[in-house]
Structures are given as C-alpha cells and as structure tokens.
Amino acid sequence: MKxxxxxxxxxxxxxxxxxxxxxxxxxxxxxxxxxxxxLHPKQATRGHSHEETEEVYIFLQGEGEMQLDDKRFKVExxxxxxxxxxxxxxxxxxxxxxxxxxxxxxxxxxxxxN
Numbered sequence: 001m002k003x004x005x006x007x008x009x010x011x012x013x014x015x016x017x018x019x020x021x022x023x024x025x026x027x028x029x030x031x032x033x034x035x036x037x038x039l040h041p042k043q044a045t046r047g048h049s050h051e052e053t054e055e056v057y058i059f060l061q062g063e064g065e066m067q068l069d070d071k072r073f074k075v076e077x078x079x080x081x082x083x084x085x086x087x088x089x090x091x092x093x094x095x096x097x098x099x100x101x102x103x104x105x106x107x108x109x110x111x112x113x114n
Contacts, residue, residue, distance in 0.1 A: 047090030
C-alpha cells in the first residue's frame with residue numbers, strides 16, 4: 001500500500017478531532033500503527049508513556065518542542081525522535097502553523113477509545 005503523505009488525513013479516518021489536534025491512524029500492518037497528528041498552533045498533546053513499547057516520531061511540518069521525561073528540546077520539519085519504552089513523551093506546538101508529525105508504534109488494545 002502506498003499513500004502520499006499530503007493525502008494521509010483524507011485517506012484515514014480520524015480517531016480524534018478537536019480544537020487541540022486531529023489524529024489519524026492507519027491500521028494496515030499486522031503489528032504496527034502509523035499515526036499522523038496535526039497539532040494546532042499554541043497547543044500540546046496530553047503526553048503519555050508506554051511501559052512495554054518504543055515509539056518513533058517523524059516531524060513533517062512546523063516547529064515546536066518535545067518532552068522526553070524531564071528534558072525538553074526543539075523539534076522541526078525533518079526531525080526524527082526515538083522514544084524508548086517507559087519514557088514519558090509530549091509534544092508542544094509553539095509555532096503559528098500546524099505542527100504535523102507521524103508516529104510509528106506497536107498496536108495496543110483500546111487505542112482511540114478515550
């Protein structure tokens with residue numbers, strides 16, 4: 001399966017869509033989820049950790065900051081961030097345009113239910 005990243009939000013139904021962000025998950029693979037988040041200006045994700053899995057963030061547009069446990073650092077288009085298992089992570093959009101990023105992670109039960 002091939003999807004142009006510009007078309008990702010149109011091809012994949014959002015699991016969340018509100019004033020903070022829209023999140024679109026692609027479940028085509030057996031073990032992994034590819035998720036696109038469109039984080040609106042001056043907003044932040046809630047943050048979370050996964051005790052048993054790692055996660056990869058790939059930034060496609062915009063600029064902001066990412067938090068890994070107690071460290072915060074700048075992120076922008078073309079940055080890739082590796083999140084080890086058990087590490088709390090959160091993204092902040094401090095720019096004037098949407099901060100768009102992909103996440104790749106193992107499938108887990110109840111994703112998108114809250």
